[in-house]
Amino acid sequence: MGGALEIAIAGCGAVSAVGADVAGLREAIRNNTSGLRPVPRFTGAAFQSNIVGATTVEGEDPIYELADRALREARHEAAGRLENIPPARIGLVLATTKANIEALERLTEDRPCAVSARRHWQAQWLAEDLAAAHGAAGPVQCVSVACISGMLAISQGAKLLQRDLADAVLVVGADCLSRFIVAGFSSLKALDPLGCRPFDRDRAGLSAGEAGAAVVLVRGEGATTIAGWGGSNDANHLTGPSRDGSGLALAIQRALDAARLKPRDIGYVNAHGTGTPYNDAMESLALRTIFGNACPPVSASKGMFGHTLGAAGVLETIVCVVAATERCLPGTPRLTTPVMAEVLHVPQTGARVRHSLKLGTGFGGVNAALVVRHE
Amino acid sequence: MSNIAVVATSSVTPADVSRYQFGSRFGRMDPVCQLGLTAVEALGVKFGSRADIGVIVATNAGSLTTDVQYWRTRNEPGGVSPSLFIYTLPSSVTGEIAIRHGLTGPNLCLLGGCDQVLGEAAEWLRHGEATGCVCVECDVVATDAGELAGVPVVARAWAAFLQRGGGGIPLTENDRDLRSLCARVRA
Numbered sequence: 200m201g202g203a204l205e206i207a208i209a210g211c212g213a214v215s216a217v218g219a220d221v222a223g224l225r226e227a228i229r230n231n232t233s234g235l236r237p238v239p240r241f242t243g244a245a246f247q248s249n250i251v252g253a254t255t256v257e258g259e260d261p262i263y264e265l266a267d268r269a270l271r272e273a274r275h276e277a278a279g280r281l282e283n284i285p286p287a288r289i290g291l292v293l294a295t296t297k298a299n300i301e302a303l304e305r306l307t308e309d310r311p312c313a314v315s316a317r318r319h320w321q322a323q324w325l326a327e328d329l330a331a332a333h334g335a336a337g338p339v340q341c342v343s344v345a346c347i348s349g350m351l352a353i354s355q356g357a358k359l360l361q362r363d364l365a366d367a368v369l370v371v372g373a374d375c376l377s378r379f380i381v382a383g384f385s386s387l388k389a390l391d392p393l394g395c396r397p398f399d400r401d402r403a404g405l406s407a408g409e410a411g412a413a414v415v416l417v418r419g420e421g422a423t424t425i426a427g428w429g430g431s432n433d434a435n436h437l438t439g440p441s442r443d444g445s446g447l448a449l450a451i452q453r454a455l456d457a458a459r460l461k462p463r464d465i466g467y468v469n470a471h472g473t474g475t476p477y478n479d480a481m482e483s484l485a486l487r488t489i490f491g492n493a494c495p496p497v498s499a500s501k502g503m504f505g506h507t508l509g510a511a512g513v514l515e516t517i518v519c520v521v522a523a524t525e526r527c528l529p530g531t532p533r534l535t536t537p538v539m540a541e542v543l544h545v546p547q548t549g550a551r552v553r554h555s556l557k558l559g560t561g562f563g564g565v566n567a568a569l570v571v572r573h574e
Numbered sequence: 575m576s577n578i579a580v581v582a583t584s585s586v587t588p589a590d591v592s593r594y595q596f597g598s599r600f601g602r603m604d605p606v607c608q609l610g611l612t613a614v615e616a617l618g619v620k621f622g623s624r625a626d627i628g629v630i631v632a633t634n635a636g637s638l639t640t641d642v643q644y645w646r647t648r649n650e651p652g653g654v655s656p657s658l659f660i661y662t663l664p665s666s667v668t669g670e671i672a673i674r675h676g677l678t679g680p681n682l683c684l685l686g687g688c689d690q691v692l693g694e695a696a697e698w699l700r701h702g703e704a705t706g707c708v709c710v711e712c713d714v715v716a717t718d719a720g721e722l723a724g725v726p727v728v729a730r731a732w733a734a735f736l737q738r739g740g741g742g743i744p745l746t747e748n749d750r751d752l753r754s755l756c757a758r759v760r761a
Contacts, residue, residue: 244653245648245653245654296663296664297662300641303641303642303645303722304645306722307642307645307646307722317723317724320638320723321635321636321638321685321686321723321725322636322664322685322686323634323685323686323687324686326685326686340684340687340690341684341685341686341687342682342683342684342685343636343663343664343665343683343684343685344665344668344681344682344683345663345665351682355682358697362697379641379644379645379662382648382653382654383644383654383656383659383662384659385653385654386653386654386655386656386659387656387659387660429680430628430679430680430681430703431678431679431680432629432668432669432672432677432678432679432680432681433672433678434624434672434673434675434676434677434678435673436673437660437666437669437670437673438660446678449625449678561665562660562663562665562666562669563663563665563666563668563669563670563672563681564669564672564673565665565668565669565681
C-alpha cells in the first residue's frame with residue numbers, strides 16, 4: 200500500500216478507439232458510445248473475434264505514435280506546471296505489456312521494419328526514446344505487470360515525486376493491436392465474438408484494444424490528486440482470477456488504508472471489467488467484500504475502447520478524472536443485463552464525487568487499486 | 575538503508591535448475607520463469623508472513639525468447655500455443671514466484687530496471703508496503719531471439735530476499751543492483 204500526499208494530475212492525454220484526444224473520450228463518456236468495431240486484419244481462423252478497439256494510428260511503429268501523441272496532449276494541458284521545472288527533474292514512467300511486438304511479426308515475415316520499430320520491441324528503449332523526445336532527463340522506468348501496468352506506473356510516478364527524485368513525472372501507458380496478441384487471446388478462448396459486454400449476464404470475453412494514455416504528475420495541489428494505492432497477488436493461478444475475490448479485496452483495503460479512507464468515502468468505482476465470465480464475477484465478489492450492500496455506482500469502460508492492456512490503467516484513471524470534472528459518472532457501453540444492481544447502464548449526470556476507486560487485475564494473479572481524490 | 579537486512583542471495587544459471595524439486599507445472603513454464611524460480615529456490619528461505627511479502631523482478635530481455643517461440647507456433651495445426659502465450663508477459667515470473675511460495679504482497683516488474691530493484695524494494699519496506707521482498711533479476715535470450723532483436727545471448731538470474739530489521743547483512747547505499755549485492759555477500 201502507498202499514499203501520495205499532494206500528488207496532482209496536472210494534465211491528461213488519450214488516444215483510443217473513441218478519439219484522438221481527451222475531448223473524444225469525454226464525448227464518448229457523455230454519450231455512452233462504444234468505439235469497438237470489426238477490423239478486417241483480425242478476420243480468419245486464427246481469430247475468435249474481429250471486433251476490437253482500434254485507433255486510426257498506423258505505420259511501422261504504432262506504439263511510439265500512440266504514446267507520443269498522448270504525451271503531447273498531457274504536456275500541453277500541464278504546460279503551466281511544467282514550465283519552470285528543468286529537464287533533469289522531469290521523470291518518465293512507461294507502462295506496456297508488449298511494446299512494439301508487431302516488429303517481431305514484421306521481422307519473421309520479411310516485411311519492412313524500421314530501425315526504430317525494431318528497437319521499440321524492447322520496452323525500455325521505447326521509454327528512453329519517449330523520455331528524450333519529451334524533455335524528461337530525470338529518472339526513467341518501464342513497468343510491465345500485465346493489465347495492471349498502467350496503474351502501477353501511476354503509483355511508481357507518484358513515488359518518484361515522494362522520494363524527491365523528480366519534480367514532475369510523465370506517466371504514459373501504451374499498447375497496440377497486433378495479430379500476436381489477438382491470436383493469443385483467441386487461443387485462450389478469451390474473446391467475446393460479439394464484442395465485450397462487461398458485467399453483463401451474457402458476457403463471453405474481452406475485446407482487444409489499443410491506446411496511448413498519459414498523465415503528468417506533479418507535487419502540490421490540484422483538481423485531482425492521487426490519494427493512495429494498494430497491490431496484491433492472488434498467489435493462486437497464473438491466468439485465472441481467484442474465485443472469491445479475496446486478492447482484489449486485499450488490494451482495495453490496502454489502497455483505502457493508504458488514503459486513510461473508509462469504504463463509504465468512495466463515490467464511484469471504475470472496475471477492471473474485462474467482460475470475461477470469471478473476472479467480472481470475481482470483481483463483483485471483491486466489491487461485496489469491501490462495500491457490502493452499500494456499493495457505490497460502478498461502471499466498466501472496456502466496452503467503450505476495448506482492453507488496452509498496458510494503457511488500460513492510465514486510460515481508465517483518466518475516465519475517472521473526466522467523470523469527476525464533468526460531473527458525469529460513465530455508463531457501461533454494450534451492457535444489457537447487469538449482474539450487479541450498482542453497475543451503471545448509462546451515464547449519471549450531476550453527481551459530485553469526492554473519491555473514485557480504480558481497479559485492475561491481470562495475468563499472474565496481480566491486483567491493484569488506486570484512489571483518486573477530486574476537489 | 576541500515577534497517578534493511580539482506581537475508582539471503584543467490585546466483586544461478588540453467589545448470590542449476592535440476593538441483594531443485596519443483597511441481598509438475600514447472601516443465602510447462604518458459605525458461606525465464608524456470609530460471610527465476612530456481613534463483614528464488616536457491617535462496618533457501620522459508621517465508622514467514624506471506625501476506626506482506628512482495629516480489630520485484632527486473633529484466634532486460636523480458637519475454638523475448640518466449641515471444642519468438644510462441645510466434646513460431648502460428649504455423650502449426652491449431653494455431654498459436656495458448657500455453658506459450660501466457661508466458662509472453664515479462665511479469666509471468668513474478669506470478670509464478672508468488673504462486674509457488676504463496677506470497678500475496680505487491681508485485682512489480684521493471685524492464686531494463688536492473689539498477690532500480692533494490693531501491694524500489696527498500697522503499698516498499700521503509701513505507702510498510704511490504705515486510706519482506708523477493709528481488710529477482712532474470713534474463714534468458716536464446717540464439718534465434720537474440721539475432722532477431724539484436725541483443726546478446728544470455729541465461730542468468732540473481733535473487734535476494736530483503737526484510738525490514740531482523741537478521742542478515744545490512745543493505746547499503748552502495749548496493750546498486752543484485753549482481754553486485756550477490757558478489758558482496760559471497761565475498
